[in-house]
Amino acid sequence: MTAYSFFHRVLMAAITLFGVAVIVFVLLRVVPGDPIAMMISPGASEADIAALRAQYGLDQSLPVQFWIWLTSVLSGDFGTSISLRRDVLELLAERLPATLELAAAALVFAVVLGIVIAVTATLLSRTKLSPLVDTLNGLFLAVPDFVWALALVLIFGVLLPVFPLSGRINPDSQEGFATQFYLLESLLTLRFRDLADISLHMIMPVLALGLPLASIITKVLKEALAEAMVQDYILLARLKGMSRLRLVLQEALRNAIGPTIALTGVQFTFLIGGTVIVERIFAYPGIGNMAIDAVINRDLPLIQGLVLVFGALFILVNLATDALVVAFNPRMEA
Amino acid sequence: MSDLLLDISGLSAISLREGGNPILRDVSLSLKKGEVRGLVGESGAGKSTIAKALLGILPRTVKVTSGTMRFEGRDLLTMAPRDLSAIMGSDIALIPQDPQTALNPGRRIEAQLTDGLRLRRGMNARDAHARALQLLSEVHIRDPERVLKAYPHELSGGMRQRVMIAAAFSLEPKLVVADEPTTALDVTVQKQILRLIRGMQEAHGTAVIFVTHDLGVVAKICDSVTLLYGGKVIEAGPTADVLADPRHVYTKALIAAGPRYDRPDAGLEPVPQWVFDQLHQEIRTGAKEILHG
Ligand SMILES: Nc1ncnc2c1ncn2[C@@H]1O[C@H](COP(=O)(O)OP(=O)(O)OP(=O)(O)O)[C@@H](O)[C@H]1O
Ligand SMILES: [Mg+2]
Numbered sequence: 001m002t003a004y005s006f007f008h009r010v011l012m013a014a015i016t017l018f019g020v021a022v023i024v025f026v027l028l029r030v031v032p033g034d035p036i037a038m039m040i041s042p043g044a045s046e047a048d049i050a051a052l053r054a055q056y057g058l059d060q061s062l063p064v065q066f067w068i069w070l071t072s073v074l075s076g077d078f079g080t081s082i083s084l085r086r087d088v089l090e091l092l093a094e095r096l097p098a099t100l101e102l103a104a105a106a107l108v109f110a111v112v113l114g115i116v117i118a119v120t121a122t123l124l125s126r127t128k129l130s131p132l133v134d135t136l137n138g139l140f141l142a143v144p145d146f147v148w149a150l151a152l153v154l155i156f157g158v159l160l161p162v163f164p165l166s167g168r169i170n171p172d173s174q175e176g177f178a179t180q181f182y183l184l185e186s187l188l189t190l191r192f193r194d195l196a197d198i199s200l201h202m203i204m205p206v207l208a209l210g211l212p213l214a215s216i217i218t219k220v221l222k223e224a225l226a227e228a229m230v231q232d233y234i235l236l237a238r239l240k241g242m243s244r245l246r247l248v249l250q251e252a253l254r255n256a257i258g259p260t261i262a263l264t265g266v267q268f269t270f271l272i273g274g275t276v277i278v279e280r281i282f283a284y285p286g287i288g289n290m291a292i293d294a295v296i297n298r299d300l301p302l303i304q305g306l307v308l309v310f311g312a313l314f315i316l317v318n319l320a321t322d323a324l325v326v327a328f329n330p331r332m333e334a
Numbered sequence: 335m336s337d338l339l340l341d342i343s344g345l346s347a348i349s350l351r352e353g354g355n356p357i358l359r360d361v362s363l364s365l366k367k368g369e370v371r372g373l374v375g376e377s378g379a380g381k382s383t384i385a386k387a388l389l390g391i392l393p394r395t396v397k398v399t400s401g402t403m404r405f406e407g408r409d410l411l412t413m414a415p416r417d418l419s420a421i422m423g424s425d426i427a428l429i430p431q432d433p434q435t436a437l438n439p440g441r442r443i444e445a446q447l448t449d450g451l452r453l454r455r456g457m458n459a460r461d462a463h464a465r466a467l468q469l470l471s472e473v474h475i476r477d478p479e480r481v482l483k484a485y486p487h488e489l490s491g492g493m494r495q496r497v498m499i500a501a502a503f504s505l506e507p508k509l510v511v512a513d514e515p516t517t518a519l520d521v522t523v524q525k526q527i528l529r530l531i532r533g534m535q536e537a538h539g540t541a542v543i544f545v546t547h548d549l550g551v552v553a554k555i556c557d558s559v560t561l562l563y564g565g566k567v568i569e570a571g572p573t574a575d576v577l578a579d580p581r582h583v584y585t586k587a588l589i590a591a592g593p594r595y596d597r598p599d600a601g602l603e604p605v606p607q608w609v610f611d612q613l614h615q616e617i618r619t620g621a622k623e624i625l626h627g
Binding site: 231232233235236237238239240241242250251254255328329330331 | 389391419422423424427428430432435436437438439440441446449450453454485487501
């Protein structure tokens with residue numbers, strides 16, 4: 001990536017984020033629902049209400065409100081959550097790691113599973129197993145994340161209770177962590193008992209988020225591999241004595257992976273969006289779960305902060321995707 | 335010991351895709367060590383089918399119904415898969431038609447050129463690198479170090495085909511099958527590549543089956559020629575004899591039609607319809623091919 005195109009990307013990202021901020025800001029103030037009405041106790045006087053309004057800047061005109069919010073966000077002040085009465089940035093910093101770990105785990109799970117199935121199906125493409133994989137995968141493609149979540153709750157929560165149904169970690173062991181990246185920290189500090197506990201908590205949400213992505217990766221990669229496998233260079237490599245496994249892994253996969261990465265990137269942003277409902281179902285303490293509470297409580301500062309975080313995540317994922325696509329395609333160097 | 339390298343005899347094949355339609359009809363041809371034989375015929379004559387059969391890469395929709403293909407006395411058609419794959423790529427190599435699709439766009443030239451050396455000859459990376467440099471200079475590539483590091487898209491079509499030729503000769507094969515190796519290239523490059531294949535063939539004493547549409551090419555680089563039509567051998571023999579004294583009306587008409595008989599714009603006069611009528615009649619009645627010498 002040249003300096004120019006890098007600058008261009010960053011500028012575009014900033015404009016996108018700004019646009020997202022404007023839209024959310026306006027939308028939140030146009031839709032009905034008064035945050036102050038949710039906070040006040042029944043007997044509050046008009047003066048109390050007006051004071052509260054002034055405290056949160058809600059007595060100003062819309063453009064003025066936006067300007068105030070924007071300048072303070074730029075100086076690192078995301079405001080105070082109306083419902084939780086805590087600093088928004090602090091809340092985000094507390095909850096974001098949980099969601100990042102969940103999304104990353106789901107992504108890794110989906111990518112590994114997708115590649116393994118696609119490669120296996122390609123290796124066995126001359127057997128009856130290949131159409132079976134297609135049919136099964138077609139079924140999996142039709143099941144969205146929240147349906148998986150509910151099905152998993154039913155299976156493992158009710159019928160076969162082996163995994164914890166909700167939360168992120170056993171509350172007793174929570175104290176020992178220096179950061180909010182519980183999974184990463186327990187892994188790095190080799191605390192395997194905590195690691196196991198966290199992993200058990202994560203299995204169901206990871207499955208719910210990762211299975212739909214895995215079936216999309218399987219489908220796209222399997223098709224791309226099939227296309228690559230009939231190319232002349234595969235034939236010549238076969239003549240040079242390459243085994244079928246090597247043909248798939250060394251010759252075909254690297255050409256099939258490019259289009260798969262591009263699509264996985266887009267789908268991963270959907271997965272991040274999916275954390276909202278899936279975290280809710282499993283009472284997983286991430287920003288997705290927090291977003292639902294924020295919306296229910298019309299917690300404007302918190303919603304705005306959350307939207308900015310989600311927006312920034314999407315932009316980062318897209319940037320990373322583009323970089324990976326370039327890295328895997330020698331023709332796009334320069 | 336005879337110097338016969340390849341002996342195809344009575345080879346017939348049908349297409350399962352087109353309802354058992356014959357693709358090859360009782361084809362016989364032989365090749366001595368170090369001989370270059372042109373395989374000529376218009377589109378659909380069965381040239382590539384013969385080439386693929388030689389390399390053991392016939393599509394599953396093509397079925398050989400009879401005949402033998404003896405390579406150094408052993409029938410390739412009945413050989414155990416393990417023995418066959420030991421011969422393919424090693425004793426029998428391919429120069430493909432389109433160097434664009436024959437190189438993996440995602441791998442550097444060095445990796446692709448040395449696959450055979452490492453997998454078949456068990457060479458280590460350093461020896462394979464040295465051998466690859468040697469091969470590239472043999473095919474007149476001036477900057478072999480740079481080419482080895484390059485990806486296929488960084489090379490011109492002519493360069494890529496030189497790389498493919500180097501790869502084909504890298505394991506010192508006894509037979510190279512070249513299926514229209516110049517049709518995908520610029521006219522100016524075509525001549526150089528033809529000369530290069532002939533030069534490599536002479537230097538290594540390799541036999542070549544050269545598939546082409548172009549009688550002019552046959553005249554230039556082939557010792558002998560087999561002319562096919564509709565999967566049947568029409569006329570075969572030493573190039574000089576066949577071109578100087580064509581016996582079959584089809585051969586005569588092709589020569590009259592000019593070097594690129596398949597291109598009406600380049601040809602002098604097209605093959606008249608009655609010649610095709612006669613060919614179809616002969617194929618139906620199973621008339622014998624004309625063999626010179
Ligand atoms: N995969 C396949 N399955 C079944 N039949 C095939 C297949 N490929 C080719 N054929 C048939 O085999 C016949 C001969 O094809 P072939 O490719 O050998 O011709 P060719 O002489 O190489 O022609 P061209 O000059 O166009 O390359 C054609 O009639 C074609 O329809
Ligand atoms: Mg052909």
